[in-house]
Amino acid sequence: MNDAGDQNGPLSVCLSPSASYSSISTATRRISGWYSAGQPNASPCHASPVAWSFWANEWTSVRSGIKTGTLSYDDQIILPPFQSPIKPRLTNQVIVLHMQPFTTLTSTAVPLRAENVDTDQIIPARYLTAVTKAGMGDGLFAAWRYQADGSSKPDFVLNQPQHHGAEILLAGRNFGSGSSREHAVWALTEYGFRAVISPGFADIFHNNALKNGLLPITLPEDIVNMLIDLAEEQPDTRLHIDLAAQTVSLPDGQQATFAIDPYRKLCLLQGLDDLGYLLGQDKAITAYEQAHAGVPAV
Numbered sequence: 001m002n003d004a005g006d007q008n009g010p011l012s013v014c015l016s017p018s019a020s021y022s023s024i025s026t027a028t029r030r031i032s033g034w035y036s037a038g039q040p041n042a043s044p045c046h047a048s049p050v051a052w053s054f055w056a057n058e059w060t061s062v063r064s065g066i067k068t069g070t071l072s073y074d075d076q077i078i079l080p081p082f083q084s085p086i087k088p089r090l091t092n093q094v095i096v097l098h099m100q101p102f103t104t105l106t107s108t109a110v111p112l113r114a115e116n117v118d119t120d121q122i123i124p125a126r127y128l129t130a131v132t133k134a135g136m137g138d139g140l141f142a143a144w145r146y147q148a149d150g151s152s153k154p155d156f157v158l159n160q161p162q163h164h165g166a167e168i169l170l171a172g173r174n175f176g177s178g179s180s181r182e183h184a185v186w187a188l189t190e191y192g193f194r195a196v197i198s199p200g201f202a203d204i205f206h207n208n209a210l211k212n213g214l215l216p217i218t219l220p221e222d223i224v225n226m227l228i229d230l231a232e233e234q235p236d237t238r239l240h241i242d243l244a245a246q247t248v249s250l251p252d253g254q255q256a257t258f259a260i261d262p263y264r265k266l267c268l269l270q271g272l273d274d275l276g277y278l279l280g281q282d283k284a285i286t287a288y289e290q291a292h293a294g295v296p297a298v
Contacts (some may be wrong), residue, residue, distance in 0.1 A: 034297040052088055101271035105194055107167035110157055111231035118178030119205065123187040136183060137190030153167040158191075162235040169196045170228045173221060178203025185212045195241055197248065199224050210264040211273060215241070217248060217258045243269060 127139040144156050152159045169188065175198040176184060185208045188196065194214065199221040201209070209216045220226075230237050230250075239251040243265065249255045267277055 109168040117174030171197040173180040177202040221272040
């Protein structure tokens with residue numbers, strides 16, 4: 001980031017399309033912009049298809065090039081396509097981007113009765129050339145979802161109308177095995193899933209999910225099988241996930257608990273990725289540096 005003092009320089013901000021809101025904080029309009037690979041205004045968030053440039057008080061869609069509003073540090077603004085208010089905060093000379101916080105989720109579930117689903121099945125390799133999340137949802141389970149001519153396979157679960165709009169995916173054990181492609185998580189979140197429930201996940205997929213706002217929930221295999229049976233027989237059944245309590249509940253009161261790393265839990269609850277968490281510790285870091293000024297490094 002260059003903060004050399006260019007009053008008219010653009011401040012490019014990346015927002016994830018799966019996020020319902022993002023917080024943008026800066027203490028000054030003197031920041032001239034993000035720089036990536038030597039290109040001014042390049043998006044630092046490779047996962048975002050939309051960048052918004054802020055020119056002094058005005059914000060503009062880079063995609064359309066049309067000025068769409070005026071940025072005020074005192075008012076809430078709405079950035080399409082999110083349709084949710086953003087409250088700029090004056091904290092420091094960095095931009096803080098937030099994922100959508102995960103607190104609770106009540107949704108129907110898609111039953112994917114398959115084990116050892118690998119990342120190539122989740123998102124085929126031909127989609128990996130993309131550098132943004134845009135369109136990743138269309139490629140989710142592409143080989144299972146589409147005919148050779150591109151039409152939908154009516155017997156695949158995602159194409160069945162009773163499961164449209166579900167935000168929870170139920171799957172067999174060892175979900176997300178295979179290559180480490182982060183695109184697999186992007187495809188799931190871009191499609192609309194916010195949680196995946198399985199008896200077990202591949203380690204890299206599990207970590208990628210947590211870092212991208214997708215909650216992977218590990219439950220005993222008999223419970224997952226029961227949930228899959230229920231979603232197939234009664235597709236309108238809504239599961240309730242409470243991250244703070246670490247529970248998955250059924251309408252009849254049945255409840256199962258799940259484990260999660262405390263740090264990852266905190267980040268999901270607050271809608272922060274690793275960088276966002278560190279930037280949120282700015283005051284503590286500054287205080288530590290001031291308290292240890294002049295102390296020689298060991």
